[in-house]
Amino acid sequence: MDPKIKWWKLKEVKLRVLFKERVLEAVRLHEDVQEWWTENSKVILRIGGEVLGKTSGRRAPNDKESWWWNDEVQERVKTKKEAKKKADLSGQEQDKENYRQRKKHEEQ
Structure with a gap:
């Protein structure tokens, strides 16, 4: 970068x-x-x-603001992000629905 x-x-x-x-x-x-x-x-x-001035050119750390979250929250966010990535790459309705469910579950 x-x-x-x-x-x-x-x-x-x-x-x-x-x-x-x-x-x-x-x-x-x-x-x-x-x-x-x-x-x-x-x-x-x-x-x-x-x-x-300029940035260092190094990439920002992944989830830089989530370090303080407990393990359960971090795991939910991780699975939601993985579902989003899979839905975007595959374009299949089943993957999109899986992502929507994980997103809805996270917001509760």
Whole structure:
């Protein structure tokens, strides 16, 4: 997985202002629209990486927010996810119904 720019940091006012200022300084006008888009998109991505930073590129851990759940809940979630995956891959009505039942059981 490639590192991603942390665009969500634009919610912070200081970073948003800095990003905007740097982009406006670096953006250039071109007569050709395609050339304008190509060049300025590179500028925006470069400045975004510099100002906002990038992720490590490593994948988020599986079920990163479920570590505190007890074993029974973790097992239910796991079986529901497996049923969902099987239903999506097979497309069979029986697998879809199995997933619906597990999902309904989990919500109770």
